Amino acid sequence: MTATETPSQxxxxxxxxxxxxxxxxGRLPRIPDRIRRGGLPYLLLxxxxxxxxxxxxxxxIIGIVMSFRGLTQFFIRNWSDAPWTGLHNFxxxxxxxxxxxxxxxxxxxxxxxxTALAVSISWLIGTVAAVLMQENxxxxxxxRTVFLIPYALPAYAAIITWAFMFQRDNxxxxxxxxxxxxxxxxxxxxxxGDNSFYALVIVAxxxxxxxxxxxxxxxxxxxxxxxxxxxxxxxxxxxQQIRKxxxxxLRSVNQVLVLVLFLWTFNDFNTPYVLFGKSAPEAxxxxxxxxxxxxxxxxxxxxxxxxxxxxLLFLLLVTAVYLxxxxxxxxxxxV
Amino acid sequence: MRRIRAAAAVVxxxxxxxxxxxxxxxxDTSGGGSNDSxxxxxxxxxxQGPNIAADxxxxxxxxxxxxxxxxxxxxxxxxxWADLLNRILAATxxxxxxxxxxxxxxxxxxxxxxxxxxxxxxxNFDAIGGRDRFVDAAVGSAGAAGKDPSAxxxxxxxxxxxxxxxxxxxxxxxxxxxxxxxxxADGQKISKNGTSGKWGLGAEGGNLSENxxxxxxxxxxxxxxxxxGSGKPTFTSPGAVAAVKQYVDFMAKDKIIAPGNAEYxxxxxxxxxxxxxxxxxxxxAAATTFASQGMKPEDWGAAPVPVESGTPGQGKGTNSxxxxxxxxxxxxxxxxxxxxxxxxxxxSDDEQKILNKSxxxxxxxxxxxxxxxxxxxxxxxxxxxxxTSAAPLPQVASESQFETTVGTAIKELWADAAAGRAVTTExxxxxxxxxxxxxxx
Numbered sequence: 001m002t003a004t005e006t007p008s009q010x011x012x013x014x015x016x017x018x019x020x021x022x023x024x025x026g027r028l029p030r031i032p033d034r035i036r037r038g039g040l041p042y043l044l045l046x047x048x049x050x051x052x053x054x055x056x057x058x059x060x061i062i063g064i065v066m067s068f069r070g071l072t073q074f075f076i077r078n079w080s081d082a083p084w085t086g087l088h089n090f091x092x093x094x095x096x097x098x099x100x101x102x103x104x105x106x107x108x109x110x111x112x113x114x115t116a117l118a119v120s121i122s123w124l125i126g127t128v129a130a131v132l133m134q135e136n137x138x139x140x141x142x143x144r145t146v147f148l149i150p151y152a153l154p155a156y157a158a159i160i161t162w163a164f165m166f167q168r169d170n171x172x173x174x175x176x177x178x179x180x181x182x183x184x185x186x187x188x189x190x191x192x193g194d195n196s197f198y199a200l201v202i203v204a205x206x207x208x209x210x211x212x213x214x215x216x217x218x219x220x221x222x223x224x225x226x227x228x229x230x231x232x233x234x235x236x237x238x239x240q241q242i243r244k245x246x247x248x249x250l251r252s253v254n255q256v257l258v259l260v261l262f263l264w265t266f267n268d269f270n271t272p273y274v275l276f277g278k279s280a281p282e283a284x285x286x287x288x289x290x291x292x293x294x295x296x297x298x299x300x301x302x303x304x305x306x307x308x309x310x311x312l313l314f315l316l317l318v319t320a321v322y323l324x325x326x327x328x329x330x331x332x333x334x335v
Numbered sequence: 336m337r338r339i340r341a342a343a344a345v346v347x348x349x350x351x352x353x354x355x356x357x358x359x360x361x362x363d364t365s366g367g368g369s370n371d372s373x374x375x376x377x378x379x380x381x382x383q384g385p386n387i388a389a390d391x392x393x394x395x396x397x398x399x400x401x402x403x404x405x406x407x408x409x410x411x412x413x414x415x416w417a418d419l420l421n422r423i424l425a426a427t428x429x430x431x432x433x434x435x436x437x438x439x440x441x442x443x444x445x446x447x448x449x450x451x452x453x454x455x456x457x458x459n460f461d462a463i464g465g466r467d468r469f470v471d472a473a474v475g476s477a478g479a480a481g482k483d484p485s486a487x488x489x490x491x492x493x494x495x496x497x498x499x500x501x502x503x504x505x506x507x508x509x510x511x512x513x514x515x516x517x518x519x520a521d522g523q524k525i526s527k528n529g530t531s532g533k534w535g536l537g538a539e540g541g542n543l544s545e546n547x548x549x550x551x552x553x554x555x556x557x558x559x560x561x562x563x564g565s566g567k568p569t570f571t572s573p574g575a576v577a578a579v580k581q582y583v584d585f586m587a588k589d590k591i592i593a594p595g596n597a598e599y600x601x602x603x604x605x606x607x608x609x610x611x612x613x614x615x616x617x618x619x620a621a622a623t624t625f626a627s628q629g630m631k632p633e634d635w636g637a638a639p640v641p642v643e644s645g646t647p648g649q650g651k652g653t654n655s656x657x658x659x660x661x662x663x664x665x666x667x668x669x670x671x672x673x674x675x676x677x678x679x680x681x682x683s684d685d686e687q688k689i690l691n692k693s694x695x696x697x698x699x700x701x702x703x704x705x706x707x708x709x710x711x712x713x714x715x716x717x718x719x720x721x722x723t724s725a726a727p728l729p730q731v732a733s734e735s736q737f738e739t740t741v742g743t744a745i746k747e748l749w750a751d752a753a754a755g756r757a758v759t760t761e762x763x764x765x766x767x768x769x770x771x772x773x774x775x776x
Contacts (some may be wrong), residue, residue, distance in 0.1 A: 072733065076428040077450045099772035169595040191598045192541070220522040275415075277545065277600060279743040281750065296421060298736045298773070299445070 007231045028097055060312075068303035073299040082302065089306030100294075104307060106282070107290040111266060114197070114286060119261045123254075125205070126212025131246060144217075151210035159274035166190035166275070173207040191276060196284040203204050208261060219253035220246070255326045263315060287311055337476035338601045371669040376677055377410045378621065379422070381437040381660055383490065383694045387413045387760025393693045401680045407486040407673045420735070425449035426665065434668040435677055438486055440476040440659045441544075441728045441738070447478045447485035447699040448732035453664040454483035454670070463487065463679040475700035476657045476727035486661030487678055489698035490691055492619040493720040494548070494655040495637045495713070502533065502614040511638035515581070518615070522591030535591030537604030537613040540749035546582075550655050550745060551728055555653035556643055561741065566731040570741060571764055572770040579745060579761045597746075604723035608635075619658045622695040622713055637713035639720055647724035655720045657727040659699065697721060717718035733774060740770035 066079075067089055075082035095101040124237065133144060164171040167190075174187040190199040227245050236244065269288040272280045280289045291311070295304020348614040384390045390413040398409040411432070414422055420442065425514070426432025427449050438446060446452055453459065455477070460466040466474060472489035478578060496518075498511050506525050512518035522535020539545040557668050559574025569575065586592040596604060605621060607613045608629035617640055625635060639647050640654040647654045663679060664674045665714070680686060687703035690696075698704050709718060728734060752758050 070390060073449050073735075076424065077430075078430070099769055104772070169600060171594075187595075189598060189750065189753060192746070193754050277541065279739065279746065282747065293739065296424065299424070300741055 012034040014253075025208055029282065063305050066302055067309045068306075069302050071300070071305070074211055076299070076301065089302045090310070092303065092304050093306050093310060103285075103288065104287075107285045107287050108180050110197070110283070110285055111192075112286045114204070115262060115265045117201050118208065118265045119258065121201075122205050122209040122261060122265075123212050123258060125209040126214075127216050127250075129209075129213050130216035130220055131242065133217060136158060138252035147213055148210050152213065155245060155270045157205065158207065159203060159271055162199075162206075163191065163275050166199050177182075194281075194283045196276065199274065200272060200284045200286070203275065204265060204268060207271065208265060212257060212261065214249060215253055215257045223249045259319065263319070266280055266315065336707070347566045361761035369669050370672050373670055373767070374406065375408050375410065376435060376670055376673050377433040378677070379419070379436040380411060380413045381419055381439070382413055382415050382741070383696075385624055387415065389627075393690070395679075397686060397689065401677060404680070405491065405673070405676055407670075407676070409677065410612050423451070425739040426541035430667050432665045432667060434665055434670055434674045436663055436665060437489065437731060438663050439544075440473075440488070440657070440661045441734055443477045443485050443661060444479045444732055446663070447482065449668055450644040452485040452672075453668075454485060455487060457484045459468050459675060460487075462675045463682055465640045468682070468697050468700050468702065470701060470704075470721070472657050472725065472727065473659060476659060476730065477661050479730045479732070486663035487682060488659055489662040489681060490660045490694055490696035491699040491717075491721055492658040492660075492696050493717045493725050494617055494640050494658065495621075495720065496615060496617055496620050496640050497608065497621050497625075497717045498615045498636050498638065499611060499613075500636055501610065502611060506614075509566070510637060511642050514643060515641050518641050519585070519589045519591060522585070522589065523616065526591050527591075528590050529593075533611075534593040534607075534613045535601065535615060536585055537599075537607050537616040538585070538592050538596045538749075539602065539604050540753070541600030541746055543738055543746065546727075546745035546749075547738050548658070549615060550575075550725075550741060551577050551656055551663045552640070552653055552705050553581055554650050555726055557581075558651055558674070560729065561737060562729040563732050566729075566733070568733070568737065568768040568771050568774045569776075576764045576767060579741075579748065579767065580758065583745065583748045583752050583758050586749065587758040594753040614739060619655075620695040621715060623693075637716045639716055639724070642724075647720065649724065649726075652724055653726045655725040657721065657725045661698075725728055736774055740773045741767065744770040 069082040070085040071082040089283045097104045178184045178187045272286050291307045295301045472740050477484035477486045482579050508521050512521050526534045557574035557578045559572045608616045642654050668674050684702045687698040687700045690704050691698045
């Protein structure tokens with residue numbers, strides 16, 4: 001739609017309105033021309049937009065407002081009574097010399113390490129599995145289905161099973177590692193202490209690699225087979241084909257996939273909460289559970305909201321920088 | 336196209352965060368209750384029996400009885416402990432909650448501070464037969480001193496030392512320990528430094544509340560409180576540090592607790608006890624759980640929790656917290672009269688006898704306590720403890736934060752002990768210092 005068309009449509013729309021209100025004689029009201037021509041897509045989007053506002057934007061704004069108030073247990077019954085505290089909650093959260101800020105910073109580092117490991121390994125496993133599944137062989141359909149099971153299982157049920165397997169005395173993991181293979185001299189703890197970080201990473205990878213697998217598999221279907229045929233006639237081996245054809249063709253999918261995996265993993269709440277309960281061990285103290293503890297468990301919702309807003313800002317920044325760089329690289333390669 | 340994708344990514348980024356930031360809006364918070372719907376009540380019961388189904392089976396006939404008497408239908412929901420406090424907080428901030436609910440008595444002052452619960456002033460107490468019907472200590476654990484209680488005591492509990500009679504006999508131990516030295520010595524006879532495959536004592540290292548209850552009692556025995564008179568935290572006093580260290584040392588130094596207990600949080604220590612893996616547990620009213628796990632009443636005994644002097648009493652002789660469940664009325668109820676009536680019914684002498692017998696608890700109602708059933712050996716221990724040597728946890732508004740911060744500190748110390756790292760006065764003090772710093776915002 002160009003700017004010059006717009007003025008001529010305004011009177012039409014007005015006329016349509018008159019018609020609608022005047023001609024209500026059992027006939028269906030006429031849809032105004034303007035809406036019929038250009039507005040229909042927007043009309044269809046409207047319910048989604050309203051729901052998006054209600055479900056995401058409004059609570060988010062409430063969260064941001066909360067972060068500027070001293071919303072403690074004394075005020076949760078009537079939020080509007082909570083005093084405005086300006087930037088106090090933020091100051092406390094980013095004062096890294098004081099215990100609360102220090103704990104938040106520690107939790108931030110833990111989350112970064114966790115996200116880096118979980119995303120890269122999930123992506124790697126998913127991509128390798130998808131590439132291997134391209135070949136036609138017996139049982140491919142079954143394997144594909146099996147691979148998708150972790151993605152289809154309800155998160156809570158799956159993670160609680162992991163929690164049982166990680167138990168020190170009766171868990172499957174120690175039974176295999178210690179009792180059967182004898183790799184460790186004594187049973188290890190997985191749900192407390194330093195190992196809890198690895199337990200968390202393992203469960204997160206198990207949970208998210210099927211998604212990477214699914215996405216990459218779909219993208220692989222779109223690469224024309226002729227490319228591979230031509231390459232093999234030119235004498236390219238499998239590894240070269242993957243590097244020169246597969247990976248570049250996956251580029252646009254990977255761009256979104258890695259970003260989405262990053263955001264999901266960084267914000268993962270279910271995994272630590274179900275594995276460790278209300279207070280995660282220090283080694284596995286992810287931001288999401290840390291914020292939960294700072295608000296729900298200690299009943300200081302203002303402080304928790306401030307930390308959430310900081311997290312939001314950080315993720316927006318990462319997303320913007322990521323998109324800026326990946327799109328710029330793309331522009332030059334497109335030329 | 337590119338711009339749309341960028342926008343889409345931003346939307347995803349924003350929306351994945353919405354969950355972290357948002358938690359419902361509170362609006363209808365004006366005034367107190369009303370009597371708009373006099374024929375129904377919603378009741379959130381805490382999980383007291385071995386499981387939720389058992390609770391429903393115990394409570395449903397009683398609720399039917401109430402319906403028959405008054406025509407009020409009570410909708411029952413049994414809420415597991417792990418969810419109860421969150422559910423109450425959500426109900427408080429949204430104003431949409433049950434009419435009547437159970438709360439752990441240690442939350443009384445914290446919840447009182449939110450203003451969500453109907454205060455029990457004289458008029459309300461009179462409506463259920465008067466404050467004098469209840470044991471004083473139980474009412475004392477229903478809110479901060481000097482304020483109208485936020486709830487009414489429903490079931491009273493205290494800690495006791497439960498021991499396995501056969502394991503004691505096998506190890507040549509004649510009677511349950513009365514002092515901590517005796518307990519450690521007896522425990523070592525059974526665990527033999529961890530070589531026997533059996534253990535002296537059980538603990539729930541991952542359960543923050545359990546950690547707090549024991550630290551509090553041991554603190555009292557060391558002459559320390561975790562809060563001063565003005566409600567300020569004093570977690571790092573020498574007595575408090577010694578108390579926490581003494582508790583964790585049962586694993587770290589005395590080696591009478593199995594290292595695996597450090598991660599227990601689902602009452603695994605009770606199943607270990609029932610299976611004959613550990614000889615002793617410190618627990619509140621464990622009889623029903625033991626029975627449900629196949630133990631016969633003659634298999635185990637109950638004794639008062641040890642104290643330094645050997646004779647429980649007040650002050651340094653404290654050997655239990657005043658544990659219990661209180662019954663509260665949600666201030667936003669739409670049936671205040673019915674709710675008071677229901678509390679009156681549940682705290683009546685007859686119902687108190689029936690309910691407390693079912694749960695192995697002690698009635699906080701004086702008249703009901705006289706029933707001979709509550710003089711059975713194990714219940715007599717609980718009753719005597721409650722009347723002579725139990726003290727309520729600090730009734731301060733920040734009690735729930737105390738449970739979280741100090742409970743977590745002790746959980747981390749258990750993890751150290753289990754991993755074989757040294758637990759020293761310094762390391763305990765460092766953890767408690769961190770916990771205390773998190774309290775002052």
